[in-house]
Each structure stands twice: as structure tokens, then as C-alpha cells.
Amino acid sequence: MDTIKNTISFIKDTFNSNEFIPLHEPRFIGNEKKYLMNTIDTTFVSSVGAYVDSFEEMMQKITQTNKAVAVVNGTAGIQVALRLVGVKANDEVITQALTFVATANAIAYNNASPIFLDVDADTMGLSPTAVSNFLEEFGELRDDGCYNKKTGKRIAACLPMHTFGFPVRLDELIKVCEKWNIPIVEDAAESLGSEYKGKPTGSFGDIGVFSFNGNKIVTCGGGGAIVSNKEVLGEKAKYLTTTAKKPHPYEYYHDELGYNFRMPNLNAALACAQLESLDAFLANKRNLAKEYTNFFQKQNIQFRTEMTNTKANYWLMCVELENKAERDIFLKETNAVKVMTRPIWQLMFRLPMYQEFQRDHQKNALFLEERIVNIPSSVRTS
Incomplete structure (x- = not known):
């Protein structure tokens, strides 16, 4: 006591x-009020505006990636990221059970199933050893990817989460996943500003996703960001999260199922000021x-x-x-x-x-x- x-x-x-x-x-403590008032004055308070563009540029620089996409929250970002790396209905995704529920929910939103594997005791994040041991026992490589011998389902992605901002052992995890032909999506929701061997978290996997919820180190009330070094994935992320609308001066044409997951310019203004701090x-x-x-x-x-x-x-x-x-x-x-x-x-x-x-x-x-x-x-x- x-x-x-x-x-x-x-x-x-x-x-x-x-x-x-x-x-x-x-x-x-910075330009939050100034940027918010500026956004109101411009009347661009919805999903198009200068602050959305600035936010994406700032996140691209901070995470040292080639493309950043503003989204409405981190959960939505992970949902889209999993789809972008090829997760489909009835697939499986390796992740950790020690995580916030949004990690698992994002898998379920894709009508896929989580495989819950252990964490390392020191990082509190997904253990490369646990992933390797599981795949050695249950994994089977086929022409179109890795399959689970127990369930017969394709293991379409690996989703580690950097718990409380402490990075997982990314080098080891990447090595395991490359051996088994499994793409990595980093749930970096909690780790903005964290680094692994001198590189920002979120920049190691095929895609990384960040959160700007009210309790995060940087916040815009809600909000999230998808980042990737693969520009084709980043461009597709932007397209899918803006309702999959084909660019046109005035026609509305959507050629696949998209999402209205855009971050409003009002939130982006707040995020830009926060990122400056x-x-x-x-x-x-x-x-x-x-x-x-x-x-x-x-x-x-x-x-x-x-x-x-x-x-x-x-x-x-x-x-x-x-x-x-x-x-x-x-x-x-x-x-x-x-x-x-x-x-x-x-x-x-x-x-x-x-x-x-x-x-x-x-x-x-x-x-x-x-x-x-x-x-x-x-x-x-x-």
C-alpha cells in the first residue's frame, strides 16, 4: 500500500x-484555432480542402513513405489496408489477441477471420517466433499464397500492432512473412513518432495505418492515415476511400465498391496544427x-x-x-x-x-x- x-x-x-x-x-498549444477558423472562413469544411492535402504531405514526410491518405479513423484505415493487400471474404489474417478491439474488428469487416498468436513479453507486440512456429505447424505454400492446413483457408495478411507505441520486432517478422508469402499491414495506430532501427513505424509493411483519435499523441478528434511506400497501393487507397469515384468534371461514376472514409478538411486543419507540435x-x-x-x-x-x-x-x-x-x-x-x-x-x-x-x-x-x-x-x- x-x-x-x-x-x-x-x-x-x-x-x-x-x-x-x-x-x-x-x-x-499551436495553430489549432487559427487553422480551424481559416477552414471555416474558406467554407471548405468537408472532405476536400487545402488542409487535407497538407496533412497527407506532412504524414508522408513524417513516416518517410511515398504516399499518405487521410481517412476518417484508424479502424477504417486498417479495413481498407487489408483489402488493398488482397484480403477477401473467408480469408484469414494473423494478428495478436493482446490489442484494442479495432484491430480484430477491421479483419471482421472484410469478412475474414483472425488467427490470434502470442506477443513477445518485452515488446507486447506480435511475436515473430510465435508466427513462425504457427506457420511451420499449420502453413502450406501454394501457387496463390499461404494456406492454413487446419482450416483450408488462405492466410492473406499479417497484422501486427505496435502496443502503446513500442515497436514489434519488424525485421524478424518481415523475414518470416516473406518466407510464407504473407503481406504485412502495420497497425501503427498508437505509434506515431516511434522508430525501429532508425525508421518510422508504419513504413516497414506493405501498408501502415495511424490513428488520430482524441486520446492519441496527436489528435484531430477522430481521423486516421494510410501510408505506403508502394504508390500504387496509396493511390488505390485514396480512390477506395473516396467512394471509388472516377475523376470527371461533373459526372458521378463509381466502378467498384468504395467507402466514404474521407477525413473532413476541418479535422485535417486540426491535425496539421497538431503535427507541427x-x-x-x-x-x-x-x-x-x-x-x-x-x-x-x-x-x-x-x-x-x-x-x-x-x-x-x-x-x-x-x-x-x-x-x-x-x-x-x-x-x-x-x-x-x-x-x-x-x-x-x-x-x-x-x-x-x-x-x-x-x-x-x-x-x-x-x-x-x-x-x-x-x-x-x-x-x-x-
């Missing part, structure tokens, strides 16, 4: 507040992570830090407690005094709509589910 009291006191001092301390609240936000959060590291070392609590050869954005910071009982006490005591903490997500196969899908032992995921707690991680203003 002394450890929890010390933690509560430290967090209140760190955020200089005795009021409610949220998990991660947005900060608007990204470097400052990242530096601010790294300083907070250092302070947490020093504090929790003295409390004999493990604070999660970035792995070798990676740079984490420290979107949501977290501690690992001894067991579920300790976790539950920590959650109860902190939230009782308005210090917001949250457990990691329940594993996807516990949810009613995902209980019946194939999975492996989930050893690390089960361990983490019982122990990981997110703590206040906002950019500090003082």
Missing part, C-alpha cells in the same frame, strides 16, 4: 494537480518517461521502457505489477483518488464475437493481461 500511496503522490506532483488526472488528454510532444513525453523510470526503480516496480534499436513515442506509459491481485488493488486505489489508470485490454478471444477463432497458447499475452497497467501519460504543460 505504501508503494501505491507513493505512486499517487508522485503522479500528482508530476502533473502538478490535486484534481482529476486523466490517462492521456490532448494538448492544443509532434516533435515537442515526443520530447516532453520522453522526459516524463525518464522521471517515471527513476521513480519506479526506487519502488521496485517495473516501468516499461523502449527496447534496443527502437525509439518509442511513449504514447501510453505502463507498469508491470506482480500479479492480477496486485494489479486490481493498484487500479482500485489510484482511480479512487481520481488518478486515472487502466488495465491492458482483455484478450480478443475472451470477447463473444472472437471466442471461436484459432489461437496458440498465448503464454505471454495471458501474463501481460494480468499485470500491465497504464498510468497518466499526457504531455505536461508546466
Whole structure:
């Protein structure tokens, strides 16, 4: 109990507040109001406008990719990305059970099935070893791709998620997936600003997808982005997310099923201003992570830090407690005094709509589910 009291006191001092301390609240410290008012003045508040174009250019530069496409949210982005790499109805997609539900939902929206494989204990993201072991047991290469010998279905994609902004072991995962002819879509929703071996997350797979939800490191209320180094995929993403409309001065002609997944110019204006502050936000959060590291070392609590050869954005910071009982006490005591903490997500196969899908032992995921707690991680203003 002394450890929890010390933690509560430290967090209140760190955020200089005795009021409610949220998990991660947005900060608007730049040109947000200016750009929003400019958008209103132009009357281009919907899905066409200069700020949509600027946002896509900024994301292309930040992620070091050849094409970026603004979309309405990250979930929609993943849904489209999976379709772009060839996921069809009755296919399967390898992913992790330790993730936010949107990852699995995006697979289901394509009428495909998830295969839930274990995470690495240190990265908390999809384990290349688990993927390799599964494919060695169940994979079968055919002329048109990799098939699951147990279900007879095609394994059409691999969807790792960079948990809380900590990159998965991308080199190893790419090597495994190349061997089995499986394209990778990076769920980089939480990892804007994170790097793996000096390169931005989202730039390694065939496609990467980011989120700009209200609780992300950079937000525009909602919003997302699809990025790719394959320009043909990026162009197709733009086309599909704008209702698959063929360009024409005035005629409406749509030659395949598309989506109205466009980001409004109003949201893009907010996003552009936020992206201008990204470097400052990242530096601010790294300083907070250092302070947490020093504090929790003295409390004999493990604070999660970035792995070798990676740079984490420290979107949501977290501690690992001894067991579920300790976790539950920590959650109860902190939230009782308005210090917001949250457990990691329940594993996807516990949810009613995902209980019946194939999975492996989930050893690390089960361990983490019982122990990981997110703590206040906002950019500090003082």
C-alpha cells in the first residue's frame, strides 16, 4: 500500500494537480484555432480542402513513405489496408489477441477471420517466433499464397500492432512473412513518432495505418492515415476511400465498391496544427518517461521502457505489477483518488464475437493481461 500511496503522490506532483488526472488528454498549444477558423472562413469544411492535402504531405514526410491518405479513423484505415493487400471474404489474417478491439474488428469487416498468436513479453507486440512456429505447424505454400492446413483457408495478411507505441520486432517478422508469402499491414495506430532501427513505424509493411483519435499523441478528434511506400497501393487507397469515384468534371461514376472514409478538411486543419507540435510532444513525453523510470526503480516496480534499436513515442506509459491481485488493488486505489489508470485490454478471444477463432497458447499475452497497467501519460504543460 505504501508503494501505491507513493505512486499517487508522485503522479500528482508530476502533473502538478490535486484534481482529476486523466490517462492521456490532448494538448492544443499551436495553430489549432487559427487553422480551424481559416477552414471555416474558406467554407471548405468537408472532405476536400487545402488542409487535407497538407496533412497527407506532412504524414508522408513524417513516416518517410511515398504516399499518405487521410481517412476518417484508424479502424477504417486498417479495413481498407487489408483489402488493398488482397484480403477477401473467408480469408484469414494473423494478428495478436493482446490489442484494442479495432484491430480484430477491421479483419471482421472484410469478412475474414483472425488467427490470434502470442506477443513477445518485452515488446507486447506480435511475436515473430510465435508466427513462425504457427506457420511451420499449420502453413502450406501454394501457387496463390499461404494456406492454413487446419482450416483450408488462405492466410492473406499479417497484422501486427505496435502496443502503446513500442515497436514489434519488424525485421524478424518481415523475414518470416516473406518466407510464407504473407503481406504485412502495420497497425501503427498508437505509434506515431516511434522508430525501429532508425525508421518510422508504419513504413516497414506493405501498408501502415495511424490513428488520430482524441486520446492519441496527436489528435484531430477522430481521423486516421494510410501510408505506403508502394504508390500504387496509396493511390488505390485514396480512390477506395473516396467512394471509388472516377475523376470527371461533373459526372458521378463509381466502378467498384468504395467507402466514404474521407477525413473532413476541418479535422485535417486540426491535425496539421497538431503535427507541427509532434516533435515537442515526443520530447516532453520522453522526459516524463525518464522521471517515471527513476521513480519506479526506487519502488521496485517495473516501468516499461523502449527496447534496443527502437525509439518509442511513449504514447501510453505502463507498469508491470506482480500479479492480477496486485494489479486490481493498484487500479482500485489510484482511480479512487481520481488518478486515472487502466488495465491492458482483455484478450480478443475472451470477447463473444472472437471466442471461436484459432489461437496458440498465448503464454505471454495471458501474463501481460494480468499485470500491465497504464498510468497518466499526457504531455505536461508546466
